[in-house]
Amino acid sequence: MTTRNKMISGLALSTLLATGLFAGNEQMKRDGNSSCMMKKGSMDKGGKHGERSVIGIFKRLNLTPEQDAQIEKIVLENRANMESFDDAFTKDGFDKAKYIKIMNEKRDNMLKSNAEILEKSYAILTPKQKEQLKVLMDLRKEKMDKKL
Numbered sequence: 001m002t003t004r005n006k007m008i009s010g011l012a013l014s015t016l017l018a019t020g021l022f023a024g025n026e027q028m029k030r031d032g033n034s035s036c037m038m039k040k041g042s043m044d045k046g047g048k049h050g051e052r053s054v055i056g057i058f059k060r061l062n063l064t065p066e067q068d069a070q071i072e073k074i075v076l077e078n079r080a081n082m083e084s085f086d087d088a089f090t091k092d093g094f095d096k097a098k099y100i101k102i103m104n105e106k107r108d109n110m111l112k113s114n115a116e117i118l119e120k121s122y123a124i125l126t127p128k129q130k131e132q133l134k135v136l137m138d139l140r141k142e143k144m145d146k147k148l
Contacts, residue, residue, distance in 0.1 A: 061129045
């Protein structure tokens with residue numbers, strides 16, 4: 001099989017897969033399937049970040065536009081510093097060792113990065129918002145404990 005045929009086959013397969021996923025999502029919407037994360041509101045309640053992340057909970061604190069912009073900037077700055085696993089791919093192949101190295105570094109740095117995001121974001125909250133955050137986090141914990 002030539003490179004051109006491989007590319008065409010890959011494109012056709014990815015198009016077919018994307019179409020199937022889109023159709024499946026539409027079916028879930030139609031059936032009212034509550035197992036869909038979007039249907040449950042897990043992602044939409046907290047904006048882009050979702051309710052499950054602490055940053056998603058920050059979005060429920062009636063932030064001022066300035067605070068919202070500052071938090072987005074903090075998140076984007078931290079995300080920009082992360083190396084992408086795409087660097088393991090070249091036009092000629094895939095570097096397995098580089099991929100493993102990058103993914104290990106990402107895992108190791110994720111905790112530090114998230115802690116830094118939270119620290120900086122928490123610092124811009126008002127005392128009232130900090131109290132609200134604690135209440136929301138306690139409610140989230142209760143909700144999660146009930147699911148278990």
